[in-house]
Amino acid sequence: MKNLKNALVNLSLLLGSVILTLLAMEGVFRLLDVRGTHAPRIYSWDHALVPKEERLPGVQIQFKPHVEMEMRYDSNPRGAFNEHNTLVFHTNNFGFRGPDFTEAKPPGTRRVILLGDSFTFAEGVNWEDSFPNRLAALLSPPDSTPTEVLPVATSAWNTLDEIHYLEHQGLKFQPDLVLVIFVANDAEYAGGMDLWENYWRRHESPLLRFSYLASSVYNVVQRRIDGRRYIDALVNYGLGFKPEWERCRDALLKGRDLAQGAGANYAVVIFPFMYDLSETHPFLAVYRMIEEHCEANNIPVWSLLPDFMGWDYSDLWVHPTDQHPNEIGHRIAAESLERFLREEQLLGPRRKSP
Known part of the structure; x- marks a missing residue:
């Protein structure tokens, strides 16, 4: 007893x-404030959209000039948002982020246009931390030719939107260099090839909202078990959408012809999704397809993935519900881009096609 x-x-x-x-x-x-369940980010941008009948031909979304937009999260893990866990965006006189600029290029200035989507728009990141802003500073040291970097980018754009904008308006900015910042969902979201909402929702359990600890453990375990399987299936399914990829590749060629016809250099930069940043990155098949297409058509191409390798991908997210690159990711991208532009001499006179 x-x-x-x-x-x-x-x-x-x-x-x-x-x-x-x-x-x-x-x-x-x-x-x-570490937890495994989150409310979805909140944003309403309808007030900022140019009416459909006023948009440029072939461009599905345009933001109005000089409007303010907000994106709100349920927490502030990086301290990058304001006291309401909100990031405020402002558009310039052409409806993009960054300072106002003139349509005609100022004398004695180089201009680089960055065509892109929400990555280049720097969704979830303060403008001063964005890679377009950082790249402009890297390319304009005090003793060199002033360089303007214009982020001609809008959330939800794809390659077709970007090249249509270049054709109908972007060339009026008189660029010396046009860079297409390519992301794996830029072939019209072929097969739903995206990560954001579906990805994080799969790894959260509403039943565990009562506990930050239990929900965090569940989230990590679920990502390890299910995350890669889900993304591999997503990529394999998306690659089967042949017409979308063909239109994307054709648009890249059209962009080359437009830029070179205007006397500008042209290149494609591949910005990886922030997931498994290693030799087993699940989107490699997409990147290789774009790289081979560019190389076969004499388009300089650069992948940012090697500069991200070794990082824990979740350390580079804007928020657990938003896998856009945060300020660290934007810094890495800007430094890699500067190296590419200087190594390929893309900031000088237009390269002659072989």
Whole structure:
């Protein structure tokens, strides 16, 4: 009887210790605001959209000049948002992010146009931390020719939107260099090839909202078990959408011809999705297809992936519900881009086609 009593006491002490440890860990997770369930980001940009009948031909979305937009999250893990967990965007006189600029290029200035989607728009990132802004600073040291970097980019654009805009308006900016910033969903979201909402929702359990600790553990385990399988299936399915990829590749060629016809250099830069940044990156088949297409058609092409390798991809997310690159990712991209432009001498006179 005495042994049984001692055993019960020891078991009670053990259970008490476990409970206290879990409660302490729960407290730490709450203090650090680390959790595995999140409300979706909130944004309403309808007021900022140019009416459909006023948009340029072939361009599905355009933002109005000089409007303010907000994106709100349920937490602020990086301290990059304001006190309401909100990031405020402002558009310039042409409806893009960044400072106002003149249509005609100022004398004695080089101009680089970055055609892109939400990555180049720098969704979720303050403008001063964005790679277009950082790249402009890297390309304009005090003793060199002033260089303007114009982010001609809008959330949800694809390659067709970008080249249509270049054709109907972008060439009026008199660029010396046109860079297409390519992301794996730029072939008209072929097969739903995207990560954002579906990806994070798959790895959250609403039943565990009561616990930051339990929901975090569940999230990590689910991502390890299911994440890669889900993304591999997404890529394989998306690559089967042949017409969308053909239109995307044709648009890249049209962009080359438009830029070179206007006396500008032209190149394609591949910005990877922020997932498994290693030699087993699941979107490699997409990138290789674009690289081979560019190389076969004498288009300089550069992948940013090698410069991201070794990073824990979740450390580069804007937010657990938003896998756009954060300010660290934008810094890496800007430094890699500067190296590419200088190595390929794309900032000088137009390269002659072989």
